[in-house]
Amino acid sequence: MKIRTGFGYDVHQLQEGLPFWLGGILVPHTHGGLGHSDADVLIHVICDALLGAANLRDIGFHFPDTDPQYKGVDSKRLLAEVARLLREQGYTIGNIDSTICLEAPKVNPHIPEMQRVLAEVLGIEPDDISIKATTTEKLGFVGRREGVAAYASVLIVKQ
Ligand SMILES: [Zn+2]
Numbered sequence: 001m002k003i004r005t006g007f008g009y010d011v012h013q014l015q016e017g018l019p020f021w022l023g024g025i026l027v028p029h030t031h032g033g034l035g036h037s038d039a040d041v042l043i044h045v046i047c048d049a050l051l052g053a054a055n056l057r058d059i060g061f062h063f064p065d066t067d068p069q070y071k072g073v074d075s076k077r078l079l080a081e082v083a084r085l086l087r088e089q090g091y092t093i094g095n096i097d098s099t100i101c102l103e104a105p106k107v108n109p110h111i112p113e114m115q116r117v118l119a120e121v122l123g124i125e126p127d128d129i130s131i132k133a134t135t136t137e138k139l140g141f142v143g144r145r146e147g148v149a150a151y152a153s154v155l156i157v158k159q
Helices: 041-053 075-088 108-122
Strands: 002-016 031-034 091-101 129-134 147-158
Touching: 002 041, 041 075, 041 091, 041 108, 041 147, 075 091, 075 108, 108 129
Parallel strands: 091 129
Antiparallel strands: 002 031, 002 147, 091 147
8 A cells, every 4th residue: 555645836916806715615705815727726736736645746737727627616626636636646535734824804614615515526525625714923925915825735545
């Protein structure tokens, strides 16, 4: 049995009036993530951690932001494709742990729904996806509400 870990990090600017996609759901807020895709920072770090664990490069390699087919794309589509790439290599997902760094709004009430949605896309149990949230105590770009950052680590297994 082969066990591997992976890690992901990503940042998106927050801009007024944009939809705020986070963890595969639309979070009600005055600002939303700016990006070529739907700017779902949590899905992006999970994609990168999974790709990294399987040594399959990164999200920008598979879904370049210069490619018009990914303009405004639902990041759940990218996550489904990443899961397919891992299955193709014989890997199953053990667990995912993640942290979202965001000053506002409060993420905690939305976490169960994010877990449910992401688990469905990945074909795993919601219990295998941990999502945590923190502020940065008003420090830095997150603290100034200029952006959102996220981190994820994953474990994958090949029998
Ligand atoms: Zn991103």
